[in-house]
Amino acid sequence: MNCINAEIMKKDIDVIENALRNYLPYEESIKRQEKVVDAMRYSLEAGGKRIRPVLTMEFCRMCGGDVSKAAAPAAAIEMIHTFSLIHDDLPAMDDDDYRRGRKSCHKEFNEATAILAGDALSIHAFSVIADDDKLTPVQKVKLMQVLGECSGYKGMIGGQIIDMENEKRDDVDEENLRAMCAGKTGALIRCACVMGCIAAEADDEIIAAADRYGACLGLAFQIVDDILDVTSTTEVLGKPVGSDKESGKTTFATIMGLEKAQTLAKELTDEAIGILDKFKENEFLAELTHELLVRIK
Amino acid sequence: MNCINAEIMKKDIDVIENALRNYLPYEESIKRQEKVVDAMRYSLEAGGKRIRPVLTMEFCRMCGGDVSKAAAPAAAIEMIHTFSLIHDDLPAMDDDDYRRGRKSCHKEFNEATAILAGDALSIHAFSVIADDDKLTPVQKVKLMQVLGECSGYKGMIGGQIIDMENEKRDDVDEENLRAMCAGKTGALIRCACVMGCIAAEADDEIIAAADRYGACLGLAFQIVDDILDVTSTTEVLGKPVGSDKESGKTTFATIMGLEKAQTLAKELTDEAIGILDKFKENEFLAELTHELLVRIK
Incomplete structure (x- = not known):
């Protein structure tokens, strides 16, 4: 990432980290409940790439909005993402003992x-x-409509249940896989982009463009993940590779083959970057979008 | 309950049951996600007394509001209540195989x-x-502020974590028990009352009165439950009695003795019924409030 873009990223992340801390303050009045607040903070502070809140900040900025208005929706989307990770890791779900290198x-x-x-x-x-x-x-109200729809049974949770149901099936096709991915990965990414536009009071055409950008990015991101599970090494990826094949899971790589999956990921990334032309000062996000694809090279 | 009041109750319940069904419709577009929607409906339809949504409807009506505006918040509070029951029953929580006579x-x-x-x-x-x-x-926005505060870590979930932490302690005092109960039982009941007033666009003084009514009712309800666990029979109660004593749980009955607990429950009920004087056409709710107390006789 070039210097100017790295600077923008750092600025966004600072605002986000601050917001996450400030929106969950230590208060004497909730001392008795501090255990649950500790657990909320523990998982929020585990970090991660903060891709979703960065998207919210950036879409607000690219729409010419006051980015301080994007802080609340940015923090909100990261809280929803973190909540989903906490529940995903539970023994009854994915049963993962570690997340981002911590318990x-x-x-x-x-x-x-x-x-x-x-x-x-x-x-x-x-x-x-x-x-x-x-x-x-x-x-x-608009923000909460989008947040509710994208995180609930029509969005993220919907994708999770499709994923669970698919584990029992051996006839998962591309359409099903796309629906699963649109919910599980895509919905919150779309939500992040759209919320940034709402914070900037952008018009419906701009909101629709951000929504489509998010859908492309979310799907491309998942396809790249599926490809990396086949082509990368455990050292480079920082997590075990080949796990999809081992578990017999249907992925974009298994269903369409590596070459076609790579082509689709490239097409989606190109479409996403093309959409950014509608926005001003889009260089940072164009570079970030590109970087997510080149992970497969 | 007298005829007129029973009629009001029936009317409220009809609106609520309809709202719960309509707000979770069958849609072709979510066919892939239907398993999770089935599970949501299964628990919502399990019934229960619908006390919280009835309170929302009644406070709206008593404020002279259009009760059709109370349908959404009434359904919302029942959804939050049902969600808390589903998670409470999980093996990692209370590990209950049955709820309201169904699995x-x-x-x-x-x-x-x-x-x-x-x-x-x-x-x-x-x-x-x-x-x-x-x-x-x-x-x-006002409704969602109240709903968020009352159901989150400062409200219902806060009460649940205090309850869990208390299980490890042998020094639970009355103040602690009141804080636990204010969260676990009281917060959603207060929320239900306040949301009814907001739906009717009532002023702050009326909202504060509804809030206090809810706090009194919630606490009285819990105290009566604790008393019944000691004084009732399994046949009358429809669930095992003596479970608090058996589990060594501190309750209002164990901490202040039966007589004092009964006096406190009566005082709180009287205060709650007194507050209803601020509202018009309050006979139904006054009778309902009274009925919740007389369970101990």
């Missing part, structure tokens, strides 16, 4: 606390938007 | 589906309010 929430605390911490984060995401003092009521 | 959600489906169904219901509660076409944006 997963239910291992650091316990299962009951992890369930409650996830629940509380998902609710808190809506509170952070509802309680914001910079956004108008109309903006808040 | 609990994770027994009817499986643990992963129950976790996701609870998650989706809590998110859908916010969507139902955000997407409503009768409420103004200002009302929706």
